[in-house]
Amino acid sequence: MTTRLLNDRDIEFMLYEFLDTENLLKRSRYQEHSREVFNATLDTAKVIAEKYFAEHNAKGDANEPTFDGEKVHQIPETKEAWDAFAEAGFLAAHYDFEDEGMQMPEIILRASMAYFTAANVATSAYPFLSLGVANLIHSFASEEHKARFLPPMKDGRFSGTMALTEPGQGSALADIKTYAEPAKDGTYRIFGQKMFISGGDQSITSNILHMVLAKIKGAPAGVKGISLFICPKVLVNEDGSLGERNDVALAGLLHKMGYRNTTSTVLSFGENGGAVGYLVGEPHKGLSYMFQMMNEARIGVGMGAALLGYQGFNYSLDYARERPQGRLPSTRDPESKQISIIQHADVRRMLLAQKSYVEGGMAMCLYASSLFEDSQTGETEEIRKEAITLLDLITPMVKSWPSAYGLKANELAIQVLGGSGYIREYPVEQYYRDNRLNPIHEGTDAIHGLDLLGRKVTMDNGAGYKLFNKALATTIAEAREQSSLAEFAEQLESALNTLNTVTSTLLNKLPEGIDEGMANATIYLDLFGRVFASWIWLKQAMTATQGLAKADVQENDRNFYQGKLQANRYYFEWELPHIETQANLLMSHNLTTFEMQDAWF
Amino acid sequence: MKILVAVKRVVDYNVKVRPKSDGTDVDIANVKMSINPFCEIAVEEAVRLKEKGVATEIIAISMGPKQAQEQVRTALALGADRGILVESDEDLQPLAIAKMLKAIVEKESPDLVILGKQAIDGDNNQTGQMLGALTSMPQGTFASEVNVADGRVSVTREIDGGLQTVNLSLPAIVTTDLRLNEPRYASLPNIMKAKRKPMDTFTPEDLGVDATPRVKTLSVEPPAERKAGIKVADVAELVDKLKNEAKVI
Ligand SMILES: Cc1cc2nc3c(=O)[nH]c(=O)nc-3n(C[C@H](O)[C@H](O)[C@H](O)COP(=O)(O)OP(=O)(O)OC[C@H]3O[C@@H](n4cnc5c(N)ncnc54)[C@H](O)[C@@H]3O)c2cc1C
Numbered sequence: 119m120t121t122r123l124l125n126d127r128d129i130e131f132m133l134y135e136f137l138d139t140e141n142l143l144k145r146s147r148y149q150e151h152s153r154e155v156f157n158a159t160l161d162t163a164k165v166i167a168e169k170y171f172a173e174h175n176a177k178g179d180a181n182e183p184t185f186d187g188e189k190v191h192q193i194p195e196t197k198e199a200w201d202a203f204a205e206a207g208f209l210a211a212h213y214d215f216e217d218e219g220m221q222m223p224e225i226i227l228r229a230s231m232a233y234f235t236a237a238n239v240a241t242s243a244y245p246f247l248s249l250g251v252a253n254l255i256h257s258f259a260s261e262e263h264k265a266r267f268l269p270p271m272k273d274g275r276f277s278g279t280m281a282l283t284e285p286g287q288g289s290a291l292a293d294i295k296t297y298a299e300p301a302k303d304g305t306y307r308i309f310g311q312k313m314f315i316s317g318g319d320q321s322i323t324s325n326i327l328h329m330v331l332a333k334i335k336g337a338p339a340g341v342k343g344i345s346l347f348i349c350p351k352v353l354v355n356e357d358g359s360l361g362e363r364n365d366v367a368l369a370g371l372l373h374k375m376g377y378r379n380t381t382s383t384v385l386s387f388g389e390n391g392g393a394v395g396y397l398v399g400e401p402h403k404g405l406s407y408m409f410q411m412m413n414e415a416r417i418g419v420g421m422g423a424a425l426l427g428y429q430g431f432n433y434s435l436d437y438a439r440e441r442p443q444g445r446l447p448s449t450r451d452p453e454s455k456q457i458s459i460i461q462h463a464d465v466r467r468m469l470l471a472q473k474s475y476v477e478g479g480m481a482m483c484l485y486a487s488s489l490f491e492d493s494q495t496g497e498t499e500e501i502r503k504e505a506i507t508l509l510d511l512i513t514p515m516v517k518s519w520p521s522a523y524g525l526k527a528n529e530l531a532i533q534v535l536g537g538s539g540y541i542r543e544y545p546v547e548q549y550y551r552d553n554r555l556n557p558i559h560e561g562t563d564a565i566h567g568l569d570l571l572g573r574k575v576t577m578d579n580g581a582g583y584k585l586f587n588k589a590l591a592t593t594i595a596e597a598r599e600q601s602s603l604a605e606f607a608e609q610l611e612s613a614l615n616t617l618n619t620v621t622s623t624l625l626n627k628l629p630e631g632i633d634e635g636m637a638n639a640t641i642y643l644d645l646f647g648r649v650f651a652s653w654i655w656l657k658q659a660m661t662a663t664q665g666l667a668k669a670d671v672q673e674n675d676r677n678f679y680q681g682k683l684q685a686n687r688y689y690f691e692w693e694l695p696h697i698e699t700q701a702n703l704l705m706s707h708n709l710t711t712f713e714m715q716d717a718w719f
Numbered sequence: 720m721k722i723l724v725a726v727k728r729v730v731d732y733n734v735k736v737r738p739k740s741d742g743t744d745v746d747i748a749n750v751k752m753s754i755n756p757f758c759e760i761a762v763e764e765a766v767r768l769k770e771k772g773v774a775t776e777i778i779a780i781s782m783g784p785k786q787a788q789e790q791v792r793t794a795l796a797l798g799a800d801r802g803i804l805v806e807s808d809e810d811l812q813p814l815a816i817a818k819m820l821k822a823i824v825e826k827e828s829p830d831l832v833i834l835g836k837q838a839i840d841g842d843n844n845q846t847g848q849m850l851g852a853l854t855s856m857p858q859g860t861f862a863s864e865v866n867v868a869d870g871r872v873s874v875t876r877e878i879d880g881g882l883q884t885v886n887l888s889l890p891a892i893v894t895t896d897l898r899l900n901e902p903r904y905a906s907l908p909n910i911m912k913a914k915r916k917p918m919d920t921f922t923p924e925d926l927g928v929d930a931t932p933r934v935k936t937l938s939v940e941p942p943a944e945r946k947a948g949i950k951v952a953d954v955a956e957l958v959d960k961l962k963n964e965a966k967v968i
Contacts, residue, residue, distance in 0.1 A: 122733060126751040150911070154789055158796060158910045161753070165904040207907035220907050672748030673739050 121545060122432050123167060123236045124425070127678055129160070129229055132481055135661045137488050142223050145495050150215075156226050162206055163230035170199040171237035178240055178379030179548050183320070185371045190381060192321045196241055200322045203234070203245050204274025209252070218272065224494070228421065228487040232480070236425040239552050240379035244277055244317050246418055250411045251278025251329055258399040258407045259348065266354055267327060277323040280411055281312040281330045281349075281385065288314075289565050291405065292340045296332040296387065298347060298395055307392025308332050308349055311369070311384065314559075318383030319351070319368040325360060326351040329411070330387070330395060331404050338402065346404030347395035349387065365393040376551030413509075416517035416560050417486045423556040424479030427524030430531030430549040431472040437535055438465050459534070468534050472527040473681070474655065474689040479520030482654050486516040504585055511574050511582030512650060514566035519647035521556035522563070528553050567639030570646060575621055583621070590614050590653050597656055600663055602683075606656050606690050610649075613694055616701050617649045623705045637712040638704055645700045652694045659686035720774045720867070720889075722765045723829035725820060726758040726794045728787040729840040742938040754790045756902075757835025759797075760895040763902040764865055765833055766798035773867045774831070776800050780823055782816050784808055788918065795913035796905035802918035807930050813841075815923070815930040817849035822926035824854055829890060831872060836861050836894040847894035857887040861896040 133139040139156065142148050174195035183192045203209065212227050213219025234242040252271040255264060270276040287294045296310025308330060312318070319326065328349045337343030353361035365388050372382035387393040399407055438460040445457055459465045489512075492505035528550040532539035539546050557563050575583045590610065597607035624642065628635040662682035665671065671679070702708075730736055731751040739746045754762070768774040779794030780803040781787040791802035805819050824832060837844035851858035859865075859874025863882065866873045873886045877896045905913070923930040951957045961968045 126731070126733075127749060130749070130751075150914070152914070154792055155910055155914060157789065158793060158905060158913075159907055161793070162904045162907065162910065169904075205906060206904065211907050220911055222907070670748075672746055674737065674746045675749050678749075 121172070121429055122436070123164060123172065123233055124428055125432070126164075128477060128480075129232070131658075131661070131678070131682075132484050133225065133229060135665065136481060136658055137225070137484060139223070139225055139488075142225075142491065142495070145497065147221055147495050148223060150221065151223075156223075159211070159222060159226055160230055160233070163208070163233045166199075166202045166206055167233035167237035170195070170202040171234050171241055174199070174241070174379075175238040176545065176548065178238065179376070179552075180542075182373065182378040183371060183381045185319075185368060190319045190321050190368070190371070192379065192381070196244075196320070196379060197322045199238070199241050200244055200274060200277075209245065209248060209274055210272035213256075213272065217268075224491045225484060225487045228417070228484065231418070232421060232425055235422045236429050238379070239422055239426055240377045242422075243377065243380040244320065244322060246415075247280060247317050248276075248278045250280065250414050250418075251327055253414065254329055254346075254407065254411045255327075255348065255398070257410055258346070259396075263348060263396055263398075266356065266358060267348065267350075270325070270354075270358070271327070275323060276325045276327055276350075277317060277320070278327045278329065279315050279317045280408070280415070281315045281318070281328045282408065283312060283314045285311055285313045285384070289562060291331065291344065294331060294333065294344065296330065298332045298334050298345065298397075299392065300334070301392075301394075306332075306334070306347060306395040306397060307365075307388060308347060308395040309388035309392060311386050313384045314372065315383045315385050316380050318381060318385045319371075320381050324352070325354065328366065328385070329398075329408070331408060332395070334401055341405050343402055344405045345401050346398040346407050348398060349393050349395040353394060365390045375554055376548065377555050412560060413513055414490075416513050417483055417490070419556055419560045420479065420486070420516045420518075420520040421483040423524035423553055424476050424483060424520040425524075426549045426553040426556075427472065427476035427479060427520070427527035430528040430546050431469070431476045433544075433546055433549075434472065434531035434534035434539075435460075435469055437538075438469060465534055468530040470685060470688045471692070472530050474685045474693065475520075475523035475527040477658070477682075477685060478651050478655055478689065479524050481658055482516055482520060482651065485654060486512060507578065507582045508585040508589070510577065511586055514561075514570040514574060514643060515647040515650045517560060518557070518563050518566045518643055519651055521553075522644070522647070523651075525550070525553045525557065563643060564640050567641075567643035568636055571624060571639040571642050572636060576625065586650075587614065587618070590649075593653060593656055593660070597660055600660070602663060603656070603659060606652075606659065606686065609690050609694065610652055610656055613649045613652060613697060616697055617646060620645065620701050620704050627707060634707065634709060634712055637709065641700050642704060645697045645704070648694055648697050652689060655686040655689045658682050662686075720768075720831065721776045721778070721827065721829045722768060722774045723778050723780060723820075723824065723827060723832045724758070724761045724765045724794065724799060725816075725832070725834045725846070726762060726779055726781045726790045727755040727835070727838045727840075728752050728781060728783045728790045729755045729838050732756055732839055738939040738941055742940055744936065744939055752786070752789070754793050755835050755838040755840075757837060757839070757895050757897070758790075758794075759835075759902040760897070760899050761833040761835055761893075762794045762797050762799060763900045764862075764893075764895060765831075766903075767900065768831075768865075768867060769798065778803060778827060778829065780805070780820070782807065782811055782819050782923075788920075791918055792913050793905060795916045795918075796910045797903060798909075799916075801916055804918060804920045805923060805926065806920055807923050809923075809930045810932045811930055812932050812934055813843050813845035813849055814933060815928060816846050817853055818928045819923060819926050819930070820846070820850050821853045822928060824850075824856075824890075831867070831890065832856070832892045834892070834894050836896055847892055851892050854892075856890050856892050857885075858892040858894070859885050859887055860894040862893050863896050863898045865893055865899065 181193050211220045211222040298306040298308050330347045330349045331344050333343050353364050355361045367386045369384040369386045441459045442456040443459050489505045489509040493502050496502040531546040538544050594607045594611045597603040662679035665679045731753040734750045736745040765777045777799040779791050779799035781791045782805040788804045834847045861877045862874045863877045864875035872891050876883045
C-alpha cells in the first residue's frame with residue numbers, strides 16, 4: 119500500500135471554495151496568472167513531491183546523516199530532491215517578475231509546499247528554511263547584500279538556516295551568549311556556539327547562509343540588544359564567486375527521534391579568530407527582523423504538523439478499508455465473513471477524529487496564509503492592516519493547535535493499524551516520530567501561551583482580539599440563517615462568550631500577581647485554539663452546505679461534502695465542549711500546579 | 720520537421736473511480752484530471768526530438784471539453800510550441816478522435832504524429848491504429864525507442880515475444896509505451912511561458928467530423944466481490960465443481 123499525498127479534492131475545496139483564491143486574480147500583481155497556472159503549479163509540486171521526495175522518506179529516516187569529522191554524508195536522494203525543487207523554480211516563485219520570480223501568490227506556494235512536506239517533511243526542511251532566509255534577506259538586508267546573496271539562493275546554489283538557539287538558551291533568547299565584534303572593514307566577527315541548527319551543514323549545496331542572532335559587544339541587555347547577521351559557511355567574494363571557508367565549524371550532529379534527514383547541528387563560530395558576519399538592518403533590531411521569518415515559519419510548522427497528520431490519516435483510512443477483522447456485535451454467525459475494520463464504530467471514531475484534526479489544521483494554516491497574502495496585496499490599506507493584525511493574534515494557535523492535534527491524529531493512526539501501527543514496516547510510526555517535534559520548535563506550547571495571554575490579546579488595545587470576535591460574529595450570523603447549521607452557530611456563539619469571559623477574567627486578575635495569572639496560559643492557548651478550530655470547521659461546513667445545494671452535485675462530491683459536515687459535527691459535539699472544563703479551571707484561577715513545590719516531587 | 724502530439728484529458732491515475740449508484744457511468748465529478756500518462760510520454764518524446772534538433776515544431780492537440788485546454792497548456796509548458804483544442808462535449812470515442820486527427824493531419828501535414836498507445840480511462844488502444852488506417856500512414860505502435868534519420872523513423876516495439884523494430888517512411892504514426900522515456904515536469908517559468916503560446920480552437924463540425932458516439936454504454940458496475948472459498952474433499956469433487964458449477968471445463 120503506497121501512501122497517497124494529501125487529497126487533491128480537499129486542496130481544491132480549501133483553495134477555491136473555503137477560501138476565494140480565484141479572487142486574487144483581480145489584484146494587479148496577479149493579472150498575468152490564471153487558475154490554470156495555479157493548478158499547473160500545484161501539479162508540478164505534486165509530481166516532484168511524489169518522485170523526488172516521497173520515495174526516500176523512509177530511507178532518509180533509516181539512514182540518518184553522519185559526520186566523519188570533515189564532511190556530512192547524506193543519502194544522495196536528498197540532493198536530487200533539492201535540485202528538482204530548485205530547477206522547477208520553487209525557490210524563486212513568489213518574487214517579482216523583474217527579480218526573475220513568478221509573482222506566485224503566497225497561498226499557492228504554501229499549498230505547493232504542502233505536497234513536499236506531506237511527502238517528506240525532513241527533506242523539505244531544507245527548501246523550507248531557505249525560502250524563509252531568502253525572504254529575510256530580501257526584506258531587511260542592504261542592496262549590496264541582496265545582490266550578492268539572493269541570486270544563488272533563488273537558483274538553489276546556497277541554502278539557509280536560522281541560528282537562534284544555543285546550548286544554554288532556547289526559549290529565552292534574551293540571554294544568548296553569541297556575540298559580535300565590529301571589524302575594521304565594516305563587517306563583524308562572530309563568536310559563540312549555536313545548537314539545534316537545522317540544515318547547519320549538509321551535503322546538498324556549495325554554501326550555506328546562517329542567519330545568526332548575536333549581541334554586539336556593549337549592546338543593551340535582553341532582547342533589545344540582539345542583532346541579526348548573515349554568516350556564510352564559505353565567504354562570498356563581491357563578484358559572487360566563492361572564497362575561503364568562514365570560521366564556522368560543525369561541532370557535531372544531533373541524533374533525533376524523527377525528522378532525521380534534516381541535519382541538526384551544533385555550530386561553533388569564531389574558534390579561529392572570528393566568523394565574518396554581515397549585519398542585517400540596524401544594530402539591536404535583530405529579533406524583530408527574525409520575527410518575520412519566525413512568523414512565516416510558525417504557519418509552516420502548523421502546516422507541517424497538519425500534513426503529517428494528514429498522511430497518517432490517509433494511510434490509516436486505506437488500511438481500515440482493507441483490513442478484515444472481526445464482526446459487528448450483532449453478528450452471531452461464526453462462519454460469516456469478517457468485516458473490514460472501518461465497519462467498527464470505534465475505528466470510525468478514530469478516523470473521524472483524525473479527519474477533524476488534519477483537515478481542520480490544514481484549513482487553519484491556509485486561512486492564515488490567505489491573511490498573510492491580504493496583508494501584502496490586499497486592495498486597501500485597511501484590508502492589509504486588518505489582515506496582519508488578525509494574523510498576529512492567531513499565529514500562536516496556528517502554530518500550536520495543529521502541532522498538538524496533528525500529533526494526536528498520528529497517535530490515532532497508529533491505533534487504527536493496531537500492532538502494524540507500531541512496527542517500522544508501516545509508515546505511521548515515523549509520521550508520529552516526525553511530528554513529535556512540532557510542539558517543541560518555533561516556540562514550545564508554553565511560550566505561545568505566554569505570548570498569547572501576555573501580549574497578543576491586549577496588543578494595540580486588543581485590536582486583533584476584536585477582529586477575531588468580529589470575524590466569528592459574522593460567521594455565526596450567517597450560519598444561523600441555514601437551518602442545518604443553526605445549532606452550530608449557537609454553540610460557537612456560546613464558545614466565543616466563554617472565551618471572552620475567560621479572557622477578561624484572566625486579564626483582570628493579572629495585576630494581582632502576574633506569575634499566578636500567567637500560570638495556566640498553556641491551557642488558555644488550547645481553549646482559544648479549540649474555539650478557533652470550531653470556527654474554521656463551521657466555515658468549512660457552510661461551504662460544504664452550499665456545495666450540496668448546487669443543482670448538479672454528483673455523488674462523489676455529495677460524499678465529500680457530507681464528510682465535511684460530519685467532521686464539523688464531530689468537532690462541535692466531541693471536542694469543543696472540553697473548553698467548559700478548561701474555562702472552569704481558568705476562571706477559578708486554579709493554582710494546583712502553580713502551588714506544587716519542587717521538594718514535594 | 721513538424722510533430723503533432725495528441726494529449727487526452729483523463730481522470731488522474733491516482734484517483735480511484737467508483738461507478739455511480741445508478742450504474743450509468745463512473746463518477747468523475749470534480750475529480751482531478753490530468754494528461755493521460757501515455758500522452759505525457761508522447762509529448763516528452765517530441766520535446767526530446769526537438770532538443771536533438773530533429774524536430775522544429777511541436778503542435779499539441781487535444782479533443783474534448785473546453786477544460787481540455789488545460790492539458791494542451793500542460794503540453795505547451797512541457798515544450799510544445801502551439802496548441803489546438805477541438806472542443807466537444809460529446810463522449811468522444813476512438814473513431815471520432817481518429818477522424819478529427821486525420822483532418823488536422825491534412826491541415827498541418829506533420830512528419831510525425833505521436834500518440835499514447837492507449838488512454839487510461841477507456842483503455843481502448845485504438846486511436847493510433849485507426850488514424851493509420853484513415854490516413855494510410857505507416858505506424859509503429861507500443862514504441863520503446865524512436866530514432867529519426869534520413870527521412871525515416873525506426874521504432875522499437877514492445878510485443879508479446881520481445882522487441883521488434885520497424886523502419887517506417889515519414890510521415891508516420893508512433894504510439895508510445897511506458898518504457899519509451901521518463902517524462903519531465905513543467906517548471907514554473909515554463910508554465911508562465913505556456914500561457915503566451917498560441918492555441919487554436921475548433922469544433923468537430925469545423926473539421927467536418929460527426930463525433931456522435933457509436934458505442935453505447937449499457938451499464939457500469941463494480942466487479943463482483945470475491946466470495947469466500949470452499950474446501951473440496953478430493954480431485955473428483957473439484958473436477959465435478961469445475962464442470963458443473965463453474966462451468967469452466
Ligand atoms: C529538531 C529540532 C530542530 C530545531 N531547529 C532549530 C533551528 O533551525 N534553529 C534554531 O535556532 N533552533 C532550532 N531548534 C531549537 C528549538 O527552537 C528549541 O529547542 C526550542 O525553542 C526550545 O528550547 P530549548 O530546547 O532550549 O528548551 P527550553 O527552553 O529549555 O525549554 C524546556 C521546557 O521548559 C519550558 N519553558 C521554558 N521557558 C519557559 C517559560 N518561560 N515558561 C514556561 N515554560 C517554559 C518549555 O516549554 C519546555 O517545555 C530546533 C530544535 C529541534 C529539536
